[in-house]
Amino acid sequence: MGGLSNQLLVVTIFSYVLAMMAYAVEYAFGGRSVIARAATRELAGAGGPSVTVPVESAASAESAPVVASVGARRAGLIAVGITILGYVAHLGALVARGVAADRAPWGNMYEFVMTATFVGVSAWLVVLLKWRNLRHLGVFVTLVAAILLSIAGMTLYVPVGPLVPALQSYWLVIHVGAASIASGVFLVGFITAVMHLIRTGYDAGKRNFPYSLGERLPQAVSLERVTFRVHAFAFPIWTFGVIGGAIWAEAAWGRYWNWDPKEVWSFVAWVVYACYLHARSTPSVSRKVTSWIAVIGWATMLINLFGVNLFGGGLHSYAGV
Numbered sequence: 282m283g284g285l286s287n288q289l290l291v292v293t294i295f296s297y298v299l300a301m302m303a304y305a306v307e308y309a310f311g312g313r314s315v316i317a318r319a320a321t322r323e324l325a326g327a328g329g330p331s332v333t334v335p336v337e338s339a340a341s342a343e344s345a346p347v348v349a350s351v352g353a354r355r356a357g358l359i360a361v362g363i364t365i366l367g368y369v370a371h372l373g374a375l376v377a378r379g380v381a382a383d384r385a386p387w388g389n390m391y392e393f394v395m396t397a398t399f400v401g402v403s404a405w406l407v408v409l410l411k412w413r414n415l416r417h418l419g420v421f422v423t424l425v426a427a428i429l430l431s432i433a434g435m436t437l438y439v440p441v442g443p444l445v446p447a448l449q450s451y452w453l454v455i456h457v458g459a460a461s462i463a464s465g466v467f468l469v470g471f472i473t474a475v476m477h478l479i480r481t482g483y484d485a486g487k488r489n490f491p492y493s494l495g496e497r498l499p500q501a502v503s504l505e506r507v508t509f510r511v512h513a514f515a516f517p518i519w520t521f522g523v524i525g526g527a528i529w530a531e532a533a534w535g536r537y538w539n540w541d542p543k544e545v546w547s548f549v550a551w552v553v554y555a556c557y558l559h560a561r562s563t564p565s566v567s568r569k570v571t572s573w574i575a576v577i578g579w580a581t582m583l584i585n586l587f588g589v590n591l592f593g594g595g596l597h598s599y600a601g602v
Contacts, residue, residue, distance in 0.1 A: 282381035283441040289374035290395070290434055296367025297402075297427040303360030304420035308497060310353040357416050361409065364423060368406065371399050381441045387457040390590050394433040397586075398426050400465025408469060408507060415499055415507065421472050452529035459522030460547075464582060466515035467554075470508050471579035474572040477504040481569050505568045508575060509561050516554050523547050546585035553578040 375395055379386040386392040405422045408415065476498050483495025498504065526547065527537040538544060557574040560566040 282377045286374045286377035286381060286441075287434075289370045289377060290430065292370040293367045293374055294427055294430050294434065296363050296370060297423040297430070300360045300363040300367060301420050301423040301427060303356045303363060304417055304423060307353040307357035307360065308417040308420050310356075357419075360419055360423075361416065364402070364406070364419060367423075368399075368402050371395075371402065375399060378441065382443070384443075385454050385458070387453060387461060389437075389439055390586070391433050391437040391439055393457065393461060393586070394429055394437060396461040397464040397468070398429050398433075400462050401468035402426055402465075404466045404469040404511065408511070412503070412507060415503070418472070418476060418498070421476070422469065425468065425472065450529065450533070452525065452532070456522055456525040456529050459518050459525060463515045463519035463522055464586070466511055466518070467579060467582055470511035470515065470575055473504050473508040473511065474575035474579075477501055477508055477572045478569065478576070480504055481572075501568070505572065508572060512554065512557060512561075512575060512578075516558060519551060519554065523551055542589045543585065546581060546589055550578060550581040550585055553581050 375386050375392075378392060378395070382388065387396055402422065405419065409419070479491050480495040480498045480501040482492035483498075484501060487495075526544070530539060530544075531537045553574065557571055557578055560574055561568075561571045
């Protein structure tokens with residue numbers, strides 16, 4: 282089962298990469314893209330001499346964006362199908378890993394990244410079900426998912442094995458499960474927050490990279506609304522995970538709080554996301570500022586996941602690498 286899990290992870294990564302490429306087709310050639318708009322421009326240059334265009338050429342020029350848009354829409358639908366295929370393989374990899382280890386597959390950093398990424402793709406599919414006009418943003422979701430899973434497979438991988446004694450508790454499912462779910466949902470919120478900042482910069486007249494991508498993004502209001510709802514959903518789960526960890530720490534080590542690096546950065550992330558929600562509910566704070574706070578929040582999550590586990594020490598040194 283451990284070997285099957287590894288094979289399914291490879292299928293998952295390749296599926297997400299293929300889905301990313303299909304999403305990119307819709308992103309680049311869809312009706313909202315620069316290419317589609319360029320195809321509908323006037324054939325005569327602005328201010329230049331008038332040009333007589335044959336009827337056949339004019340008809341072809343008018344039909345070109347329509348054909349491109351239809352093809353791009355099909356690519357988007359194919360991308361969703363491939364994403365679901367990868368999602369099923371992803372679920373199978375987690376289940377096979379759990380069966381092989383005879384426990385919840387959350388005992389080390391490799392398994393945590395797999396689980397958090399799975400939750401992130403799950404959240405993306407929910408967002409896609411509710412806001413189908415955001416479909417082409419799947420290029421960024423699948424890109425991040427493929428990168429994280431590739432890092433997990435190449436750098437963080439450890440063979441299936443038993444848990445260290447400190448993790449042999451039912452609190453593993455409660456505490457680590459809540460942290461994994463919240464991390465995955467925060468990942469989607471981070472992506473939409475970045476897209477909101479790019480779109481806001483584009484609307485403000487910025488045309489250098491990455492703001493030039495804003496022309497092909499949904500309206501800033503829609504992106505910001507999704508960002509807020511995703512964070513509002515994930516924050517209570519993260520709060521529960523931090524509280525559950527404190528209770529588990531008291532049972533395992535005799536103290537609710539030990540100022541361990543993992544505990545400290547979990548609390549830092551909690552404070553940043555609390556600031557985001559508070560700023561978001563304050564009318565005087567601009568939406569651009571709140572999106573930047575959300576980006577900072579995800580940066581603290583990465584420090585907590587990679588920085589502390591790989592370069593720090595303490596009571597939570599369970600990376601397994």
